[in-house]
Amino acid sequence: MIRNDFENYEKQFYMSKDWVVPYSQIPKGSNIVLYGAGDVGQAYYMQLMYTEYCNIVAWVDQKAEMYNSWGLEVVPINAIKEYQYDYVLIAVADMLTAKSINKLLLSMNVKQGKILWLGYKRETIRTTTKQHYLLDAVGEEVERYCHINEIEKESSSYHEYYAKILADIEDDSKIVIPRVVVQLTQKCTLKCKGCNNLMPKFTAPKHFNKSRIIKDINSLSDKVDRIMVMELLGGEPFLYPDLVTILEQLRKMAKIDRIELTTNGTIVPSERVLEQLKKNKVLVRVSKYPKSTRLNELINRLKNNEIKFEILDELIWHDSNDTMARQMTPYEELMTNYKCASPKVCKTLSNGKLYLCARAAALYDLGICKDENNFVDITLCDREKLKSFSLFPRGTVCNYCTCTDNWREIDAGLQ
Numbered sequence: 001m002i003r004n005d006f007e008n009y010e011k012q013f014y015m016s017k018d019w020v021v022p023y024s025q026i027p028k029g030s031n032i033v034l035y036g037a038g039d040v041g042q043a044y045y046m047q048l049m050y051t052e053y054c055n056i057v058a059w060v061d062q063k064a065e066m067y068n069s070w071g072l073e074v075v076p077i078n079a080i081k082e083y084q085y086d087y088v089l090i091a092v093a094d095m096l097t098a099k100s101i102n103k104l105l106l107s108m109n110v111k112q113g114k115i116l117w118l119g120y121k122r123e124t125i126r127t128t129t130k131q132h133y134l135l136d137a138v139g140e141e142v143e144r145y146c147h148i149n150e151i152e153k154e155s156s157s158y159h160e161y162y163a164k165i166l167a168d169i170e171d172d173s174k175i176v177i178p179r180v181v182v183q184l185t186q187k188c189t190l191k192c193k194g195c196n197n198l199m200p201k202f203t204a205p206k207h208f209n210k211s212r213i214i215k216d217i218n219s220l221s222d223k224v225d226r227i228m229v230m231e232l233l234g235g236e237p238f239l240y241p242d243l244v245t246i247l248e249q250l251r252k253m254a255k256i257d258r259i260e261l262t263t264n265g266t267i268v269p270s271e272r273v274l275e276q277l278k279k280n281k282v283l284v285r286v287s288k289y290p291k292s293t294r295l296n297e298l299i300n301r302l303k304n305n306e307i308k309f310e311i312l313d314e315l316i317w318h319d320s321n322d323t324m325a326r327q328m329t330p331y332e333e334l335m336t337n338y339k340c341a342s343p344k345v346c347k348t349l350s351n352g353k354l355y356l357c358a359r360a361a362a363l364y365d366l367g368i369c370k371d372e373n374n375f376v377d378i379t380l381c382d383r384e385k386l387k388s389f390s391l392f393p394r395g396t397v398c399n400y401c402t403c404t405d406n407w408r409e410i411d412a413g414l415q
Helices: 006-014 039-051 064-069 077-082 095-107 126-148 156-170 210-223 243-251 271-277 295-304 330-339 358-365 383-391
Strands: 031-035 055-060 087-090 176-183 226-233 256-263 282-287 309-312 316-318 347-350 353-355 375-377 409-411
Touching: 031 039, 039 055, 055 077, 087 095, 126 156, 126 176, 126 226, 126 256, 156 176, 156 226, 176 210, 176 358, 210 226, 210 243, 210 347, 226 243, 243 256, 243 271, 271 282, 271 295, 282 295, 295 309, 316 409, 347 358, 353 358, 358 375, 375 383
Parallel strands: 031 055, 031 087, 176 226, 176 347, 226 256, 256 282, 282 309
Antiparallel strands: 347 353, 353 375
């Protein structure tokens, strides 16, 4: 009986960083057919799915039937003619094998200029993968940072800031996290259908301990070199009684570039909170929902106090399902994880743990999914473990979520 050995291949050939996708020689965003599902092909596939550098329109191999039995989505070679593509990327290590495949592809009327084989390369993938994994998320945060601070994209200030970020990413000794969500409270003024953070599920919602939050933030800061954005979230963060203290603490931390607070527009904060929101590095994000009852009043107060803010008024949610496990295979969990943006840009800090996403934190607190693969203990883990979790986030939480199913779109903020 053939055993699904994908997990072993990932560990041996992807995480050990032996085979490297030749990123520099393939235009980003190309549609490619990946030829080969062996060791090199699986490493390439994992990297390209992980980094979203190219769109794999088909994965082909002569032994498609065998790889299908392993749970891999591989089709026979003659299926190539059914697809539109820019390149066929040959994923084998041996030159003679690559030449044989090249000859076969030519016989199938694939043009030589569309066939790529760039050799077997034993070299570190860490920096390469790290860059391509982070660049999209980092690029978005740089754009937002400059937009918020009214920095022109063509200006020297923009390029200086971007250069500093890229230098940190390229330095393999450093850890850069684009965005961390800090959960302040489970209490909320709304009960939104489809809430990805599952706030309506908490029958006795609570505020998280102020000292614990500060300890967690300091522990994380001690282990990383840069956090581009730290976002304060709930529930509804304006309900949190110690918000001023948290904001004061965050503003002192040089490793944090920007602080964001996301509110549902139902509460106007106190003068003490507004005073903190005036400070540098802080941005208020106001979600516009049907039940954002004090939206206009809140916006006026923010304007009058010259507080930086943005209105999130074109929100589309994806129904993340209830809390039932979907009985996914490990491979399906893995691919769902790679498609989802949350592990890349929404890691969540809560009660001493850094989770893959806010949903993972909620599922843990609800006692539904306590799998330790979904988080790291921020006080106990070392830099290497944190780096691995940051760059290669994996977990079973995807089994409890359908956010990557685009057909499950729902209106935001419905009660």
